[in-house]
Amino acid sequence: MTISQLPSVHDCSATGCSYNHDAGCHAGAITIGGAHAACGTFVQISFRAGIERTGVVGACHRTDCSHNAGLECGAASVQVGGKAGDPADCLTFTSA
Numbered sequence: 001m002t003i004s005q006l007p008s009v010h011d012c013s014a015t016g017c018s019y020n021h022d023a024g025c026h027a028g029a030i031t032i033g034g035a036h037a038a039c040g041t042f043v044q045i046s047f048r049a050g051i052e053r054t055g056v057v058g059a060c061h062r063t064d065c066s067h068n069a070g071l072e073c074g075a076a077s078v079q080v081g082g083k084a085g086d087p088a089d090c091l092t093f094t095s096a
Contacts, residue, residue: 006056007073013081014088017042019050025080026050029058032073036084037062037093044087057090066096 009025019027019041027050030041040061043049057073067075078092 001072001074003056006058007075008077009055009057009080010077011079011081012088013079014039014042016044016087018045018048019043019055021048021050025055026052027055029056030080031059031061032057032065032078032090032093033059033061034086036086037065037090038086039080039088039090042088060090062090062093064096065090066094067092068096 012020012025014020027041030039033040057078060068060073067073075092078090080088081091083089
């Protein structure tokens, strides 16, 4: 998989994240991992940050996800939002 083939973050409802602009992720790339398929790039600080284009999934540490192949996400796109008490989880996560 090349960088241009990485899945985009189609939608992000984690409004408290500094990379979120108008329900879009503007981090260069996010990492998914942790107990709840959490967005490891989530950061809540007092200003908005990021790049002009939509962010992509750079790495996925959830080897138990059906979309994971070699720690890369194979989903067409992902959605990020609150779940299981976390403010930013990968809502596209599907257990293998």
